[in-house]
Structures are given as C-alpha cells and as structure tokens.
Amino acid sequence: MERNPMRRQLAIMRQSLFDQGHVDEQFVQLEELQDDANPNFVEEVVTLYYRDSARIILNIEQALERKPFDFRKLDAYMHQFKGSSSSIGAKKVKAESTLFREYCKSGNGEGCMRSFQQLKKEYATLRKKLGAYFQLARQAGPVETASRPK
Amino acid sequence: MNSSNGNGSMSTASSSGAWNGRDQFPAGLRVLVVDDDQTCLMVFEKMLKTCLYQVTKCNKAETALSVLREHKNEFDIVISDVHMPDMDGFELLKHINSEMDLPVILISADARKQVVMKGVTYGACDYLIKPVRIETLKNIWQHVVRKKARNTF
Numbered sequence: 001m002e003r004n005p006m007r008r009q010l011a012i013m014r015q016s017l018f019d020q021g022h023v024d025e026q027f028v029q030l031e032e033l034q035d036d037a038n039p040n041f042v043e044e045v046v047t048l049y050y051r052d053s054a055r056i057i058l059n060i061e062q063a064l065e066r067k068p069f070d071f072r073k074l075d076a077y078m079h080q081f082k083g084s085s086s087s088i089g090a091k092k093v094k095a096e097s098t099l100f101r102e103y104c105k106s107g108n109g110e111g112c113m114r115s116f117q118q119l120k121k122e123y124a125t126l127r128k129k130l131g132a133y134f135q136l137a138r139q140a141g142p143v144e145t146a147s148r149p150k
Numbered sequence: 151m152n153s154s155n156g157n158g159s160m161s162t163a164s165s166s167g168a169w170n171g172r173d174q175f176p177a178g179l180r181v182l183v184v185d186d187d188q189t190c191l192m193v194f195e196k197m198l199k200t201c202l203y204q205v206t207k208c209n210k211a212e213t214a215l216s217v218l219r220e221h222k223n224e225f226d227i228v229i230s231d232v233h234m235p236d237m238d239g240f241e242l243l244k245h246i247n248s249e250m251d252l253p254v255i256l257i258s259a260d261a262r263k264q265v266v267m268k269g270v271t272y273g274a275c276d277y278l279i280k281p282v283r284i285e286t287l288k289n290i291w292q293h294v295v296r297k298k299a300r301n302t303f
Contacts, residue, residue, distance in 0.1 A: 026281045033196045033284070041196060049189040079233060080187065083259035086281045087190045 006140040013133050022126050026089030039142065043134040049088045050127055056081045057120070064113060074112060075104040092122040176291035177202035180224060184214040184242065185231040185257070190280065194229070197284045211237035215245055218252070225252060226294045232258035232265065240272055247273045251301065253293040257282055 017023045027042075034041040060077045063070060082097035096119035103111030181203045185191045191207050198205045206225070208214040211234055218225060228246060232239035243254050256274040258265065269277040275293040278286060 029197075029281070029283060030193065033193075033200060038196070045189060045192055048192055052188050076233070079259060083231075083233075083280050084187050084189045086259055087187070087193050089281070 004140065006136065010133070010136050010140050013129075013136060017129060017133065021091050022129060023089045024091040024094075026086060028089070030089065040134075040138075043137070046088055046130055046134070049084060049090075053081060053084050053123075056084070057123070060116060064116065069107075069109050069112065071104045071107055071112075075101055078104065090123075090126055093119060093126060096122055174202075176294075179203040179291050179294065180206075180226045181229060181290075182206050182208065182214060182217065182225050182227070183229045184208045184211055184234070184239075186210065186234040187231070190231070194282070194287075197282070197287050200284060201288050203287075210234070211239070211242040214242060218246065218250065222250065227290060228252055228254045229290070230254060230256055232256050232260060232269065240268065243269075243272050243274055251297070253297045255290060255293065 017027070030042045030045055038044070056077055060074060060081070063074050063077065078097050078100050082094055082101070085093045085097060096115060100112055100115040100119060103109075103115055179201075181198050183191065183194045183198065183205060184207075185194065186209050188209065191209060195205050195207050206217065208217060211230070214228070214230070215237075218228070228242075230239045230242050239256050239258070243256065246252055246254055253275040254273070255276045255278060256269040257278045257280055258269075259280040261279045266277045275297070276290075
C-alpha cells in the first residue's frame with residue numbers, strides 16, 4: 001500500500017490506463033525494462049513513438065485525400081503504424097489499426113475514413129493520459145525502497 | 151547505425167565464436183537488430199541489453215548487410231523486421247543465407263500464416279510476432295547453438 005499520496009494517485013492512474021484498455025501487457029514489459037540507469041525509459045519510448053508516428057499519421061492523412069484510395073499504400077502505412085503502436089502497448093490504437101487494415105483489404109473507403117478518425121481520437125487521448133501520468137511520475141519522485149527509513 | 155555493449159561482466163567475444171572460453175554465455179551474444187521503426191528499435195535494444203547481449207542496431211537492411219560483410223564473424227545472430235522500405239527482411243535473409251552462415255530471426259506485426267510460411271521457407275530460424283517479449287529474446291541463443299551443432303555434426 002503506497003503511503004505517499006502522490007504515489008498512490010500515480011498507482012490509481014496507472015491502473016486506470018489498464019482498466020480502460022488504453023495500454024496492454026507490452027506497457028508492463030516497458031516498465032520492467034526501466035532501471036536506475038534508465039529511470040525514464042517508458043516516457044522516452046513513448047515520446048519517441050509520438051514523434052515518429054506523427055509522420056505516418058500525416059502520410060495516411062495525405063493518402064486519404066487522394067481519390068481513388070490506394071488501399072495497398074494505406075494498408076502498408078497502417079501496418080507500420082500498428083507495429084510501432086504495439087511496441088508501446090497502445091491497446092486501443094492498435095485495435096483501431098487492425099480495423100482500418102480490414103477496411104483496406106475489403107476496399108471499404110468509408111470504413112477507412114471512419115476508422116482513421118476514431119484512431120486519431122484514441123491516439124490523442126492516449127497521449128494526454130500518458131502525458132499526465134509521466135508528469136505525475138516525475139513529481140512523485142523515485143520509488144522508495146523498503147530498506148530506506150521513513 | 152550505432153554499436154553498443156551490453157551491461158554486466160562478460161568475456162570478450164572471440165572472433166571464431168567458440169563457446170569453450172565463454173562461461174558467461176549467453177551473455178555477450180553478438181546481436182544485429184534491424185528495424186526501420188525507431189520506437190521498435192529502441193525497445194529491442196533495451197531488451198537485448200537487459201539480456202546482457204552485445205547489441206548493434208540498424209534501421210536499414212542495406213546498412214545491415216554492409217555491416218555484416220565488413221565485420222564477418224563478429225556477429226552471432228541477426229534479428230530483422232520483415233516490412234521495411236527498400237530492402238525487406240526476406241531479401242536480407244536471402245543475402246545472408248547465401249553469403250554467410252548466420253541464424254536469422256524475422257520479426258513482424260504481420261501474423262498472417264502465408265507470411266510466416268514465407269519466412270520459414272526462406273530459411274529464417276524463427277519468426278516472431280510483434281510485440282516481442284523479453285522472455286523470447288532470452289532464448290534466442292538456442293538458434294546459434296543449434297546452427298553450430300548442425301554444422302559440426
């Protein structure tokens with residue numbers, strides 16, 4: 001049980017990320033990679049993800065402006081985006097990517113556009129939630145070990 | 151492309167790759183990881199370093215191939231993404247199989263059977279679906295040993 005109120009709030013925030021389905025097991029994998037040498041590893045990966053994936057989002061956006069849709073290209077972009085998103089454990093974003101790819105395979109342009117709008121929403125929501133989470137994590141400071149006196 | 155050493159104590163890898171003097175094995179396993187996605191590459195690198203492997207990362211297959219050609223016998227295993235612009239994982243795999251004797255693991259977010267089948271028939275020693283867990287990477291040394299055993303006997 002966390003005695004530090006900030007740490008408690010952090011734990012609650014973290015749990016809600018999982019409960020609401022925003023992140024999955026991969027996120028835990030990233031947390032487990034965090035150590036004294038890389039105390040902000042998760043935040044660094046997520047930051048890199050949002051920086052790098054912005055380019056793919058833009059590519060998809062531009063591709064959706066060109067009619068008729070090049071479904072193969074759209075699918076290729078989304079495949080890339082999905083791989084990246086899965087590496088940070090972005091569960092909802094990943095699910096929406098899969099849906100988008102299904103629409104690409106069946107040549108459903110309307111479906112693609114709808115799905116992409118939803119994906120962008122999830123992508124933005126996750127960014128906000130993780131941003132708040134990391135900010136609180138930084139404020140809460142390093143985790144106290146059991147050996148340290150209170 | 152950058153090169154980095156794993157953490158912890160480990161014996162220096164001998165160029166012949168003999169295991170006898172390497173009692174820290176699989177620590178020090180010399181891995182080349184190839185993926186055009188920077189996020190994936192960052193995560194892989196950290197995971198592989200946590201496994202105490204010696205990691206070199208590339209974001210292009212052509213670069214990876216040059217590195218392998220210039221530094222023959224300095225790598226034990228290659229891990230490569232399948233879908234990359236310019237040269238993809240299958241082509242890289244074909245080159246590696248024809249020019250050198252290295253186990254290659256393919257990775258992809260693509261779990262479709264026909265793609266996995268292609269990887270296996272092209273000679274990949276394993277095909278992993280992203281996201282890859284660290285537990286899986288902890289076992290990749292088996293592919294290196296298996297290949298060497300096949301070559302010896």
